[in-house]
Amino acid sequence: xxxxxxxxxxxLLLPCAAVAQEPSSPDTLYLPQVVIAGNEAVAAPxxxxxxxxxxxxxxxxxxxxxxxxxxxxxxxxxxxxxxxxTLSFRGTGANHTQLYWNGMPLNSxxxxxxxxxEMPMAIADRIELHHGLSSLADGSxxxxxxxxxxxxxxxxxxxxVSLLQRVASFNDYRTQLAVSHGNGRWxxxxxxxxxxxxxxxxxxxxxxxxxxxxxxxxxxLMQRGIQQQLYRNxxxxxxxxxxxxxxxxxELPRLITAETxxxxxxxxxxxxxxxxxxxxxxxxxxxxxxxxxYHYQHYNDPLASIADSYHEHGxxxxxxxxxxxxxxxxxxxxxxxxxxxxxxxxxxxxxxRNQFAALLQSQWQPTKRWLVHLLLRQEVLDGQxxxxxxxxxxxxxPGLNPRVSFRxxxxxxxxxxxxxxxxxxxxxxxxxxxxxxxxxxxxxxTSGKRKQFLWEFAATAFYSxxxxxxQWVPQAGSNLWQATNYQHVTNQGVETTLQLSANVGGxxxxxxxxxxxxxxxxSQPESESTAAAQLIYVPAHNLSTRLVAKxxxxxxxxxxxxxxxxxxxxxxxxxxxxxxxxxxxxxxxxTKRNRAGAWYARxxxxxxxxxxxxxxxxxxxPGRWFALxxxxxxxxxx
Amino acid sequence: MAKNALTYxxxxxxxxxxxxxxxxxxxxxxxxxxxxxxAADTAARVYIINEGNFTWGNASFSIYDPxxxxxxxxxxxxxxxxxxxxxxxxxxLHNNHAFLVVNNSGKVEVxxxxxxxxxxxxxxxxxxxxxxxxxxxxxxxxxxxxAISVCNSNTFQVSGQIAVxxxxxxxxxxxxxxxxxxxxxxxxxxxxxxAEQLIDSVAVGEEPNSAVLDAEGFLWVLCSGGFDEELPTxxxxxxxxxxxxxxxxxxxxxxxxxxxxxxxxxxxxxWLNTDLWTMHIHDSALPAxxxxxxxNRNLYNVAVHPLSNEIYLTDARSFVExxxxxxxxxxxQPVDSFQCGIIPGHIAFGAAx
Numbered sequence: 001x002x003x004x005x006x007x008x009x010x011x012l013l014l015p016c017a018a019v020a021q022e023p024s025s026p027d028t029l030y031l032p033q034v035v036i037a038g039n040e041a042v043a044a045p046x047x048x049x050x051x052x053x054x055x056x057x058x059x060x061x062x063x064x065x066x067x068x069x070x071x072x073x074x075x076x077x078x079x080x081x082x083x084x085x086t087l088s089f090r091g092t093g094a095n096h097t098q099l100y101w102n103g104m105p106l107n108s109x110x111x112x113x114x115x116x117x118e119m120p121m122a123i124a125d126r127i128e129l130h131h132g133l134s135s136l137a138d139g140s141x142x143x144x145x146x147x148x149x150x151x152x153x154x155x156x157x158x159x160x161v162s163l164l165q166r167v168a169s170f171n172d173y174r175t176q177l178a179v180s181h182g183n184g185r186w187x188x189x190x191x192x193x194x195x196x197x198x199x200x201x202x203x204x205x206x207x208x209x210x211x212x213x214x215x216x217x218x219x220x221l222m223q224r225g226i227q228q229q230l231y232r233n234x235x236x237x238x239x240x241x242x243x244x245x246x247x248x249x250x251e252l253p254r255l256i257t258a259e260t261x262x263x264x265x266x267x268x269x270x271x272x273x274x275x276x277x278x279x280x281x282x283x284x285x286x287x288x289x290x291x292x293x294y295h296y297q298h299y300n301d302p303l304a305s306i307a308d309s310y311h312e313h314g315x316x317x318x319x320x321x322x323x324x325x326x327x328x329x330x331x332x333x334x335x336x337x338x339x340x341x342x343x344x345x346x347x348x349x350x351x352x353r354n355q356f357a358a359l360l361q362s363q364w365q366p367t368k369r370w371l372v373h374l375l376l377r378q379e380v381l382d383g384q385x386x387x388x389x390x391x392x393x394x395x396x397x398p399g400l401n402p403r404v405s406f407r408x409x410x411x412x413x414x415x416x417x418x419x420x421x422x423x424x425x426x427x428x429x430x431x432x433x434x435x436x437x438x439x440x441x442x443x444x445x446t447s448g449k450r451k452q453f454l455w456e457f458a459a460t461a462f463y464s465x466x467x468x469x470x471q472w473v474p475q476a477g478s479n480l481w482q483a484t485n486y487q488h489v490t491n492q493g494v495e496t497t498l499q500l501s502a503n504v505g506g507x508x509x510x511x512x513x514x515x516x517x518x519x520x521x522x523s524q525p526e527s528e529s530t531a532a533a534q535l536i537y538v539p540a541h542n543l544s545t546r547l548v549a550k551x552x553x554x555x556x557x558x559x560x561x562x563x564x565x566x567x568x569x570x571x572x573x574x575x576x577x578x579x580x581x582x583x584x585x586x587x588x589x590x591t592k593r594n595r596a597g598a599w600y601a602r603x604x605x606x607x608x609x610x611x612x613x614x615x616x617x618x619x620x621x622p623g624r625w626f627a628l629x630x631x632x633x634x635x636x637x638x
Numbered sequence: 639m640a641k642n643a644l645t646y647x648x649x650x651x652x653x654x655x656x657x658x659x660x661x662x663x664x665x666x667x668x669x670x671x672x673x674x675x676x677a678a679d680t681a682a683r684v685y686i687i688n689e690g691n692f693t694w695g696n697a698s699f700s701i702y703d704p705x706x707x708x709x710x711x712x713x714x715x716x717x718x719x720x721x722x723x724x725x726x727x728x729x730x731l732h733n734n735h736a737f738l739v740v741n742n743s744g745k746v747e748v749x750x751x752x753x754x755x756x757x758x759x760x761x762x763x764x765x766x767x768x769x770x771x772x773x774x775x776x777x778x779x780x781x782x783x784x785a786i787s788v789c790n791s792n793t794f795q796v797s798g799q800i801a802v803x804x805x806x807x808x809x810x811x812x813x814x815x816x817x818x819x820x821x822x823x824x825x826x827x828x829x830x831x832x833a834e835q836l837i838d839s840v841a842v843g844e845e846p847n848s849a850v851l852d853a854e855g856f857l858w859v860l861c862s863g864g865f866d867e868e869l870p871t872x873x874x875x876x877x878x879x880x881x882x883x884x885x886x887x888x889x890x891x892x893x894x895x896x897x898x899x900x901x902x903x904x905x906x907x908x909w910l911n912t913d914l915w916t917m918h919i920h921d922s923a924l925p926a927x928x929x930x931x932x933x934n935r936n937l938y939n940v941a942v943h944p945l946s947n948e949i950y951l952t953d954a955r956s957f958v959e960x961x962x963x964x965x966x967x968x969x970x971q972p973v974d975s976f977q978c979g980i981i982p983g984h985i986a987f988g989a990a991x
Contacts, residue, residue, distance in 0.1 A: 206662045207695065207721045209756065257695040257723040258743045259761055303744075303764055304782050426865050473956060481957075536958065568664060569980060571959035574696060577661040617664045618695035618721070 045393030046134030065116035091491035092144030112418035124149035133411035168627035172197035201622035243272035310344030402448030437466035579613035688979025697726035698979035779806035843871035853904030941985035
């Protein structure tokens, strides 16, 4: 009965709120384990989400878009299986979410956004979602937030080889090989993967008379990539090289209102980084990074005689000095530089941007209960100093058992126009001003433990104002659309996370739920009907939840996401209906522990209830579909 | 215990799954229903094509009753229970049928004009733009096909193609021949609709976008000048000897005039150039002042009623919200305005059928 009562609580608390935090044991590739976060005495005054190792493991063969859709209540906007997918936080647009890989920005400097469907999970060992103003430590432009991907070394001497094969519905095959070796001084990790999929799922075409069942066509996907990480530890020095290259080749399917499509898109990306970390003393360390990012995209539509391509190059360097003169004081200073170059058919040439930034951070913990964090960011763009971006955050923790802390923060935010906004041949606007605004948040975080029951709850209320929001708008009397500093947007809402964990009757039960409520107010010149309307593609309510039951070598995981209706016109007259999706995953370690070689298996039922839904207009999503993965891992630890 | 746990889990999942909505795809609040359709006499109807956004599949079709001053939006999907498609371009009324040309869906929806139920769909078109009837056949211009498609007017099947280079727009049947706006190659093309052949062309200014026939049998062609490439021009063509007999040049490179229309008697031209402009066909110069100021509206198309001479101006607003249509009397006094679908563009009048 006790177990049943616990589970009842899990179910009842689902609509409330959650998210996992710190990673758990690194060698667990399949069986979910969740560890309640919060090792530090006082939590940082910002909202950060860290998908747990279970999510990372479950999604190891998927894209970043798939992983973030189930591990956060951020809004993932997908054009369909294998197609473009973007992420939005806190009622902002996809170009207000910045993506970083080991500190280097990956958002396209031309387009301003990242295609998360093109980012394999394999490129990161650790993921953090920095909500709202916490992204300012990574860089500017994250008015909604940022996604931070980082690689890391395993210094424990070991050798491992992992081979994974996944077979899924719609002729979806993925092969992934990872080899790593470390001896305490050296660590090398090599990964290679290839995915091919036909994505030829059946769907009910509600856009055609009599709603026939049709098969998705021209949706083939091929993606392959290789990643190498090499670390060298020499006393107080650590050197590392991290690089990966990916190639994605996609057929873009038709809208289901259209007869056919012959559109294709090819993407090639190379990202490489060298790093030197010098641990001068226990109180001081210096880290210097330098890297290069390249992205090429070619889009072809033979029916429309359109063939567009662009090349992007980015050279980035970053030096960070951390100094802790006293236990209660931490300082950090960063110097960052970047040269970005873009060439596209739409711009008709090559454009370049030079950027430089200085970042100062200080964290002061005067007592066990108080923490104050101050940040100042100064950027210089093409030789022009930009306004200083300050951020102030305070945490107060009145109780330690159960732990309770309150936090509040405020920051100034900026986003510079993209190179397309500025220089696109027909409609680019070189006189554009950056988007600018203020963000603030108030949060509550509490966690505790009672016998075998652990819980953690966090709630954050956010409010931000963004002025000069850039939008492409038609110019009166011509067919020309031009990038314009157009509207003033206010975002407000609540993010909540609830995480529960219990050991009952030999089962480990976990529940991770996150919920976001977002409300916009938009005002813009010369339009009465759109005043005070919700922005397009911003759902008011977003919920994701995961339930995990684990016993010995077996685990079952149910996940569910609910996305509220999103408006698709600025007057809020047209909308995409709310949609749900659920999945059930079963995992098993087929080999008993303590063996060097082990087999793991995973079975997935995705879209469990066979919902017929669309995220974007007339882009069908697959009904119930299945996947089976088998992994062999050999590991020897000295 | 395990059984209880499973029961609760399934109960929770069922609760969540019950939130699943029935509606799929873009919806409108509040939506139009079939019973909302105007009961207007088909001859009185004003048919308005709402283009919708490129690749959003939200094109729609509205019918306005000028007698009752009522508007019915989203008519196609209300009657036929499916969306119209992606980017509707134009409508042709012919032989008790309404032909809706849906550009990015590569099709033409054929409807009974009376009850607006779908009869057929002309498929296999690359990027259709405008449609016209000539020699008892239907001709369809195209953005990308480098051809004008020919269609059987009884079976609604594509029966052939006439090779015409580049992007083609409006088609005008004049004296048993077919004139076509060649937007891609800066020409007016002349087509023999019986032999289905391109027989001649007349060079005009940069990017011709629209044409009308005046009361004296001259063809007027409006050219936008492209994106600041050349001065926009308005040409007068003698269709008998196939020559440009008069050219008016606009004053500024940045101007982009579009949507040439003509009144019922064929004596006054209308077009958009931010504002609405008009001139008599005998005027020696372009007008110096606008007839109707845009006044913060994003004027997108103009049409003149063939009987009442009333002027219909469409306002596409921000392009990502529903637009408005303004109706003016011949004297340019406002008569009515009403909300339409997204990007109201081409207008056809039942009275012209």
